[in-house]
Amino acid sequence: MEVQKTALYKIHKNLGAKFAPFAGYEMPIQYSDGIVKEHISTRTYAGFFDVSHMGQFYIEGGSSLDEALEKIIPADLKNLNINQSKYSFLLNLEGGIIDDLIITRRKNGFYIVLNAACKDNDIKHISKNLSEDHKFYLCSKTSLIAVQGPKSSEILEKKIRRISNLKFMYGNFFEFEGEKLYATRSGYTGEDGFEISVPNNKVENFIKYLIENKVKPVGLGARDTLRLEAGLCLYGHDLNEKINPIEANLKWAIAKTRRETGGFNGWEKIKENLEEGTSRIRVGILPEGKIIAREGTKIFSTNDEEIGTITSGTFGPSVNAPVAMGYIDPKFSEIGANIKLEVRGKKHNAQVSKLPFYKKSYVK
């Protein structure tokens, strides 16, 4: 399969990007500033991310669409307002997570942002549940640009009128240089910010505007350190088809009415897990000292019993310490519990931590 490039490839190159293949796309991992500076500038000012590799999926159809999607997505779609977004999942019959996603109700249906690596499989899965009068398509005419950080609202407002009025997890249409675009107030960094579908013919101008206003380009490297500090899961690492939302400690993302009344894939398993508990649970982990526990690191109890595995781990530039997430036996999951991590053959002390590691500053 040929490696794909986003509409901004040349701009990334001019900004000194180092590229790596990611989910079939040649994506910037970092720019000339490097991951730590990109991370810090997002937290203290603002950064922009090209996330056009992600699937921007549209489904249109009448009220029968709500019902069809509620079978595979455990959100309360019937009560989702126009322009309101929810974090949710696509579930398989066992309740395993096929993908995590953001779903927004639009006038004629739904807009769903899917993970790049999963989008083709997701679409197969979703389309199986749709009927002939539901239309769906993956949009490639717009780039998806995330602008994140405490200054993002103020900077965007100057060029995109009224965008600062958006509430967290809501979207709307706005105008940029005479062109209509759709933006949601959401993100993947733990900061206030926006994800904006910019028409490809305007995306260069949009990026130029951001750069003029000192918004730094941020690559996938810092996107990973930012989301991990914010305690957010990365599909394919912290989530997969064999993990259900209860094990992932994401019970909050299943609407309360849906938890009670069910009617979606894997509900029986999820209900059983809700009532009786799970055999593993996702937790935050803070290693002592400077040791970094990468994905795959084994977790032990203080009695050297193997109790779990790290699924994400790196150095958190804002926490200024190593941070990690992993799945452990719930007996050991109490916040502050002492555990051990085996790195390069040696066991190192660590503690179970609350999430996020870094306090969010979303605008409600």
Added chain:
Amino acid sequence: MSEKKFSKKHEWVELNGDIATVGITKHATEMLGDIVFVEIPESGKSVDKDSQAAVVESTKAASDVYSPISGDITEGNKSIVDDPSSVNSDPEKGGWFFKIKIKDKSEFDSLMNKSDYEKFAKENQN
């Protein structure tokens, strides 16, 4: 007089008498990105040529640092353990990793000189 040589795994070695100082090259630090963790060998440890002697981690990944030369470790640089970013800022001086009492000078002689290494690094950008 000291002499400086380079390995294909992007380490530099500076020899003073029979004590070699080993670190990673500026080119290596640029490939690694921001260095956030370093593990250095303990004094007295015996290492073979091309065996793993230290660890360096960036925000992205962990990498092994190999000893381009056989001998006994005489000292590890504790200052880079306390401040791993100093390897980025001063890779070929203050950011050294360990010192080693060498056994066989011919191992040192067989390493690349500066101009050969620069050519090698340019050809192996990734």
